[in-house]
Amino acid sequence: MNMQTTSRLTAAESALIEAYNQQVGDLPGNGAVISARDRLLEDLKTNGLPTRRVEAWHYTDLKTLLRAVPAAQPASTFAAPAALVEAASVIVMRDGRSDSRAAVDGIVLGSFADMLREGTAAPGLSVIDRDDTIGKINGSFVRDGYVLEFPEGAEIEQPIEIQALHGAGQVHTRFPVSFGARSKATVIERHMASTEGQALVSTVSDISLEDGAEVTWIVLQEQGASDTHLGQVRIRVGADAKLRLFVINAGGKLVRQELRIDVAGEGSDLQLRGVNLLGGDTHTDVTLVLGHNVPNTTSTEIFRNVVFDRARGVFQGMIKVALDAQKTDARMACNTLLMSDDAEFAAKPELEIFADDVQCGHGATVADIDDNHLYYLMARGIPRNKARAMLVNAFVAEIVEELEDEALVEALEAIVSRWLEKHA
Amino acid sequence: MLEIKNLHARIAEDGTEIIRGLNLTVKAGEVAAIMGPNGSGKSTLSYILSGREDYEVTEGEILYNGENILELDPAERAAKGIFLAFQYPVEIPGVATMQFLKVAMNEQRKARGEAELTTPDFMRRVKEAAAELKINPDMLKRPLNVGFSGGEKKRAEILQMALLEPKLCVLDETDSGLDIDALKIVADGVNALKSPDRAVIVITHYQRLLDYIVPDTVHVLYKGQIIRTGDKSLALELEANGYADIIGEAA
Numbered sequence: 083m084n085m086q087t088t089s090r091l092t093a094a095e096s097a098l099i100e101a102y103n104q105q106v107g108d109l110p111g112n113g114a115v116i117s118a119r120d121r122l123l124e125d126l127k128t129n130g131l132p133t134r135r136v137e138a139w140h141y142t143d144l145k146t147l148l149r150a151v152p153a154a155q156p157a158s159t160f161a162a163p164a165a166l167v168e169a170a171s172v173i174v175m176r177d178g179r180s181d182s183r184a185a186v187d188g189i190v191l192g193s194f195a196d197m198l199r200e201g202t203a204a205p206g207l208s209v210i211d212r213d214d215t216i217g218k219i220n221g222s223f224v225r226d227g228y229v230l231e232f233p234e235g236a237e238i239e240q241p242i243e244i245q246a247l248h249g250a251g252q253v254h255t256r257f258p259v260s261f262g263a264r265s266k267a268t269v270i271e272r273h274m275a276s277t278e279g280q281a282l283v284s285t286v287s288d289i290s291l292e293d294g295a296e297v298t299w300i301v302l303q304e305q306g307a308s309d310t311h312l313g314q315v316r317i318r319v320g321a322d323a324k325l326r327l328f329v330i331n332a333g334g335k336l337v338r339q340e341l342r343i344d345v346a347g348e349g350s351d352l353q354l355r356g357v358n359l360l361g362g363d364t365h366t367d368v369t370l371v372l373g374h375n376v377p378n379t380t381s382t383e384i385f386r387n388v389v390f391d392r393a394r395g396v397f398q399g400m401i402k403v404a405l406d407a408q409k410t411d412a413r414m415a416c417n418t419l420l421m422s423d424d425a426e427f428a429a430k431p432e433l434e435i436f437a438d439d440v441q442c443g444h445g446a447t448v449a450d451i452d453d454n455h456l457y458y459l460m461a462r463g464i465p466r467n468k469a470r471a472m473l474v475n476a477f478v479a480e481i482v483e484e485l486e487d488e489a490l491v492e493a494l495e496a497i498v499s500r501w502l503e504k505h506a
Numbered sequence: 507m508l509e510i511k512n513l514h515a516r517i518a519e520d521g522t523e524i525i526r527g528l529n530l531t532v533k534a535g536e537v538a539a540i541m542g543p544n545g546s547g548k549s550t551l552s553y554i555l556s557g558r559e560d561y562e563v564t565e566g567e568i569l570y571n572g573e574n575i576l577e578l579d580p581a582e583r584a585a586k587g588i589f590l591a592f593q594y595p596v597e598i599p600g601v602a603t604m605q606f607l608k609v610a611m612n613e614q615r616k617a618r619g620e621a622e623l624t625t626p627d628f629m630r631r632v633k634e635a636a637a638e639l640k641i642n643p644d645m646l647k648r649p650l651n652v653g654f655s656g657g658e659k660k661r662a663e664i665l666q667m668a669l670l671e672p673k674l675c676v677l678d679e680t681d682s683g684l685d686i687d688a689l690k691i692v693a694d695g696v697n698a699l700k701s702p703d704r705a706v707i708v709i710t711h712y713q714r715l716l717d718y719i720v721p722d723t724v725h726v727l728y729k730g731q732i733i734r735t736g737d738k739s740l741a742l743e744l745e746a747n748g749y750a751d752i753i754g755e756a757a
Binding site: 453454455457458459460461462463464465466468469472473475476477478479480483 | 590
């Protein structure tokens with residue numbers, strides 16, 4: 083399948099290779115890191131960007147969709163926005179670079195650039211599988227990020243907000259995060275563009291939850307209207323750990339969010355929720371590969387998508403239950419509201435089950451707004467457009483409200499409302 | 507206040523005719539009861555009054571304060587003061603009850619050119635009206651009608667009616683599914699709204715509700731027509747003898 087060695091490079095592929103050749107002398111990293119980068123770029127060069135013939139990228143033909151690659155160096159000018167919730171500890175990434183003064187009480191915070199320079203980052207600059215294009219691009223170009231270490235038993239009450247802000251250009255970040263045994267925390271990973279210009283963002287969060295950790299991780303993607311966002315969240319969930327993972331897409335022109343989750347400890351629970359707000363002429367792909375790899379684990383995955391205009395959305399959800407992962411309970415649902423005749427959404431749920439004593443299910447719906455609901459609201463004097471907006475909001479709010487933290491729910495609902503006001 | 511003249515209406519989807527030449531007049535200050543056997547068109551009439559799009563009026567007119575309202579959508583009719591208390595209020599997950607009440611009240615005010623309510627004023631009104639109807643404030647923290655019992659849903663409908671202060675109140679089988687205590691509370695709520703400039707149409711199967719909300723006129727609906735009109739004694743007669751005699755006379 084990946085034998086096309088001498089096929090002509092696309093403009094974007096050539097630009098990536100050229101950008102690498104220009105930057106490589108300047109990218110942080112010791113010898114081991116540089117050879118890892120070289121290997122990943124060589125792989126990219128040999129195999130090219132994936133096309134629809136690669137199953138994992140079937141609905142997102144990156145070779146065709148990624149038309150151009152912006153110049154390397156971004157330069158944002160804007161001030162950091164207010165924190166999503168007032169009490170949050172904010173750490174800022176600007177144009178792909180960490181802030182050496184950043185600190186959060188109770189956790190060990192480092193810079194990924196240091197890990198690159200010391201070479202400890204080298205083993206992580208690898209692909210999960212041969213179709214891991216995000217791993218290849220990010221591993222080749224990554225410059226910086228934060229390293230977060232939550233000590234054993236640490237309970238961090240206020241959310242930590244990573245604000246990844248950038249201007250036009252290329253941004254490649256990585257966030258290795260370890261949650262120590264029985265630690266508790268909420269982290270918001272927030273990606274935002276500052277300008278109208280075009281940006282190419284790749285970002286990998288490499289997260290581990292040790293036994294008994296309780297974590298809420300929120301990915302909030304609010305990229306600019308012409309930005310490409312290639313995000314990947316790799317997570318390993320330890321025994322008796324509880325992970326709540328929220329992914330909200332509310333921006334970007336070409337977006338791929340990959341969630342690679344390894345449920346690796348017995349008694350653990352994963353609650354994954356996703357909201358995709360899609361409008362304009364955009365393409366957004368959420369691809370989940372979830373492995374239940376040990377007995378007695380549970381997970382629920384619910385995605386809500388609202389698609390306006392000519393937007394296209396994709397959800398690929400693969401749940402793999404390993405041979406000895408008995409008593410797995412995994413449920414997946416993907417619900418879509420199509421708000422225009424030209425809007426599209428492709429949902430591809432998959433179950434691959436090797437154990438015999440499991441409860442697994444998936445469902446996907448595509449619908450318009452419920453006429454009975456619309457009539458009820460209108461019968462109380464709420465005009466049609468306003469009633470429709472309320473119902474779209476409600477469709478999403480139902481998911482957001484599960485976060486329970488009132489300030490966080492309010493902040494995210496405000497983002498949803500603002501987005502809907504702009505696009506509806 | 508309300509004049510329905512030779513109304514014919516059918517289900518839009520399959521063309522089944524439900525209302526077949528219905529005439530009805532309800533004056534301001536009046537409480538009118540509409541009774542009739544199952545399938546006679548009672549609920550359909552209430553839906554048509556509210557402007558539900560699943561029904562198609564093929565002939566006749568509905569005049570509300572002299573204005574033909576058939577071209578108005580449900581929201582416009584509501585803003586003009588028409589309120590339907592539903593037999594089966596829908597549950598709408600994700601819409602907070604309080605937010606819904608506030609938006610509904612303010613949108614109606616806006617449509618009438620009145621100032622929007624301030625939050626404290628809104629809160630006070632809801633609190634007072636809820637207390638009157640013995641509605642637990644916790645219920646109002648839930649999404650709209652979600653997880654409400656049958657009785658709670660009916661009370662929530664009357665709460666909305668009290669807050670929206672409509673001019674024409676249509677109660678569609680508000681008594682169904684209510685125990686006697688809840689029935690009294692709901693009836694008290696409706697009676698409190700009675701006024702010389704407001705009309706109430708009570709659609710019901712049973713005399714029972716009419717012991718508490720006493721009608722000025724009683725109309726028997728059968729096969730999409732009003733076949734008999736009388737005063738409250740007509741309801742008692744129906745309770746004692748059933749519909750058979752009246753239907754026989756009309757046929």
